[in-house]
Amino acid sequence: MTTATDKQAFHARLLEIGNERYHDKHPFHAMLHGGRSTMTQVRAWVINRYYYQSRIPMKDAAFLSRCDDPDLRRAWRSRIEDHDGGVDEGGGIRRWLRLAEAVGLDPAYVASTRGVLPATRFAVDAYVSFVREKPLLEAVASSLTELFAPKIHSERIAGLLEHYAFADHEALAYFRQRLAEAPRDVEFGLAYVLDHADTAEKQDAVAAALTFKTDVLWSQLDALYSAYVMPGRIPPGGWDGEQGVVGGPTAREAAE
Amino acid sequence: MTTATDKQAFHARLLEIGNERYHDKHPFHAMLHGGRSTMTQVRAWVINRYYYQSRIPMKDAAFLSRCDDPDLRRAWRSRIEDHDGGVDEGGGIRRWLRLAEAVGLDPAYVASTRGVLPATRFAVDAYVSFVREKPLLEAVASSLTELFAPKIHSERIAGLLEHYAFADHEALAYFRQRLAEAPRDVEFGLAYVLDHADTAEKQDAVAAALTFKTDVLWSQLDALYSAYVMPGRIPPGGWDGEQGVVGGPTAREAAE
Incomplete structure (x- = not known):
């Protein structure tokens, strides 16, 4: 109680x-938002972060697959819709690929996930795996980093717009949209966790x-x-800074 | 065919x-085997690599749990025995904890896996997860890095003995023992893979x-x-270079 x-x-x-x-404290974000990232670093971030985006709907589907309460499923399902969008348009994944295009990457290359570290x-x-295997309460709790996302998305929109030629309304649509979606999702998840973590043991598990x-x-x-900040040590098979860049070396240098 | x-x-x-x-080409190993690692770096390696050791028997149990051929199970089972040892003594995990002790770490701290990155x-x-989920042939194939292990273990034994005061027969028992075990395991795994990967598609999956x-x-x-090579960026919650070191700062400096 x-x-x-x-x-x-x-x-x-x-x-x-x-x-x-929370990863807003990581030096990579300080570089990115402060305009000190090279285009190769920006692209590496876009390529790798795409993998995260692409797995979110699978994570949420794993959650639904374990959830026998129809009300909870109904409330949760919009997360898949937000990221996948409809059959023909919309969704965070498509918006992320617009960002990929804006930074000079071939969206098909990014979507292939071949260059991911x-x-x-x-x-x-x-x-x-965590969401597939852990108690439902912990699975919900793992989504609560969204509590801290609006701040980083706002900083990112401002920082990218200020410092990078590629950044415009269209390129940054993903982040703007998340500013609208995340607060609704996290309000639900937070209320669920505060209601259901009703013992010290469950609170520890949530934390x-x-x-x-x-x-x-x-x-x-x-x-x-x-891998990509000097002295970068790209692991075997990691993106080499060239694959999937549209227009080859000339376009690359111009963009830098 | x-x-x-x-x-x-x-x-x-x-x-x-x-x-x-194979990771014998990684600069961390060059430092370690060449005597250029600090004791903090050696300890960080021992703490983190313990996590790998500790999961090997679970990985092999996952393999057995999916394997309906008693002969294959019988041949594979020794891997668990090699790492876990008997109820009271023996096994790679206990040998690894002797190495932990030799480098000045509390074995109970290492075994807790609290400091693992x-x-x-x-x-x-x-x-x-790979061994739990993938086709059996691919699970066998993922063990074949043992093909390359004897060379790195030999280099490591020689390098550690030459460069570090903690290194002696007892401390390095883990690696000596693996020199005897790995070739037998990998002979079996390699023969299995060469026999069963009988189409181009299966060969690609094995590769x-x-x-x-x-x-x-x-x-x-x-x-x-x-995390630990300059300028090290230890992530939140990572081992801080002090926890679990036996004898506190004085012992630490002496060992450096």
Whole structure:
């Protein structure tokens, strides 16, 4: 049984996890939003982050597949719709590929996920497995990094618009749209978690799930930083800075 | 149907994957074996690599759990025995903890896996999931990095003995033992794969599985390098260079 005060303290505990560990504190984002990333670094980010985007609907489908409460399924399903869009148009994945095009990448190459770093795959796949395997409460809790997303999306829109020629209304549609979607999703997820984590043990499990998810996000930036920020050590099979770039070397240099 | 020539060419193709991508080529190993690692880096390696060791028997149990051929299970089972040892003694995991002790770490801390980098977990867990989910032939193929292990173990034993005060017969028992075990395991796995990959499609799947496994190994060293080699960026929650070190700062400095 949780009192209102318990809930408030638990809510504060979750916010503190984001405060300490959310990936807005990673130096890769400071570079990206501050205009200090090369186009190769921007493209590497777009290629790798696409893998995360592409697995979100699979993660949410895994969630639905384990959920025997029709009301919970109905409330959750919009997440798949938001990312996949309709048969012919819309959806976060298509908007991300517009960003890929804007930064000079072949969207078909990005969608193939061929250039994705192994470490990105491992981190993202760990998230899908987590939602497939853990108790439902922890699966919901792992989505709560969305609590911290509006701030980073706003900073990103402002930073990219200020510093990069490719950034315009169309290229950044993904982030603008998430500013509308994320608060609704997270309001539901947060209320669910605050209601259902009604023992100290469940609160600890929820906190661990949110911590795990911050690790999933942070690791992706560590991998990008390690591979593409000087002295970059691109692992075997990682994107080489050339594959999938539209127009070849000339276009590449112009874009830098 | 494969001819002897096909098999030979396919065998050569597998060796070439190791030649290009096995983690003996990673700069972290060059540092470690060449005596250029600090004790903090050696300890970070021991802590993180323990996580890999600890998951190998779970990986092999996942393999057995999917395997309906008693002969294949009987041949495979020794891998679990090699790593776990008996109820009271023996086994690779206990030998690894002796190495942990030799480098000045509390074995109980290492065994808790608390200090393991998230990226290490994600990579290793991806390996366990792979063996749990993929066709049996690919699961066998993912073990074939053992083809390349004796060389790295020999180099490691020589390099550690030459360069580090902690290295002695007892501390390095894990690697000596693997020199005896790995060739037997890999002989079986290689023969299985050469016999069963009897179409071009299966050969491609085997090559992809071995490539995946080299990614699992490489990513672990990238994560170590990124966190603990200057300028190290230890991710939130990563081992801080102090936890679990026996004797505190004084012992730490002496060991450096």
